[in-house]
Amino acid sequence: MEEEEEEDDELAFKKQQLIDSLSRKLSVLREAQQSLLEDIGANCTLGEEVESLVQTVCKPNELDKFRMFIGDLEKVVSLLLSLSGRLARVENALSGLGLEASHDERLALTEKKKQLSEQLGEARELKEHVDRRERVVLEVLSRYLTEEQLQDYRHFVKMKSGLIIEQRQLEEKIRLGEEQLRCLRESLGMGLAH
Numbered sequence: 001m002e003e004e005e006e007e008d009d010e011l012a013f014k015k016q017q018l019i020d021s022l023s024r025k026l027s028v029l030r031e032a033q034q035s036l037l038e039d040i041g042a043n044c045t046l047g048e049e050v051e052s053l054v055q056t057v058c059k060p061n062e063l064d065k066f067r068m069f070i071g072d073l074e075k076v077v078s079l080l081l082s083l084s085g086r087l088a089r090v091e092n093a094l095s096g097l098g099l100e101a102s103h104d105e106r107l108a109l110t111e112k113k114k115q116l117s118e119q120l121g122e123a124r125e126l127k128e129h130v131d132r133r134e135r136v137v138l139e140v141l142s143r144y145l146t147e148e149q150l151q152d153y154r155h156f157v158k159m160k161s162g163l164i165i166e167q168r169q170l171e172e173k174i175r176l177g178e179e180q181l182r183c184l185r186e187s188l189g190m191g192l193a194h
Contacts, residue, residue: 012188015184015187015188016188018184019181019184019185019188022177022180022181022184023181025177026174026177026178026181029170029173029174029177030174032170033167033170033171033174036163036166036167036170039159039163040163040167043156043159043160043163046152046155046156046159047070047156047160049152050149050152050153050156051066051067051070053145053149054066054141054144054145057144057145058140058141058144062140065133065136065137065140066137066140066141068133069130069133069134069137070157070160072130072133073130073134073157073160073161074160074164076123076126076127076130077127077160077161077164077165078164078168079123079126080120080123080124080127081164081165081168083116083119083120083123084120085168085172086116087113087116087117087120090109090112090113090116091113093109094106094109094110094113097109134157138150138153138154141153
């Protein structure tokens with residue numbers, strides 16, 4: 001009996017250590033997220049400056065191409081990330097199915113995996129189309145902008161995609177950490193207290 005209590009106390013102590021460690025990691029992730037938001041803001045400012053410049057030197061139809069490309073780039077990158085994440089979760093669920101899983105459950109997940117794989121393939125084709133449009137926009141801009149201004153444009157476009165990806169990854173890590181923290185706290189009877 002006393003031995004069981006000691007094991008329970010030791011387990012509770014280890015869980016508390018995990019909670020403390022996870023809390024520190026979440027704090028670091030949130031700081032990184034704040035820094036990332038500042039980077040996103042700086043890149044948005046650069047994008048606004050580039051768009052303002054494009055607006056003053058390009059024809060209206062060329063400006064429209066620029067704006068459509070930038071908007072579509074963000075949408076396609078977000079779509080790719082979303083579909084990849086959903087596909088990974090379905091694949092994890094499928095691989096985690098035990099022998100006791102019903103045929104219907106396995107079939108539903110397999111069908112979902114197939115559907116998401118097809119959608120991901122279509123999204124990749126969209127990304128290729130957006131990449132081709134990027135080259136067209138760059139070609140247009142190269143007729144109007146200096147090399148330094150083109151570098152700003154290239155940097156803005158490259159960072160836009162990279163920052164979206166980084167933001168999603170950080171959000172996912174934070175969400176996962178919060179979920180783990182919640183489960184640990186519940187296992188110690190701490191509920192949702194922070």
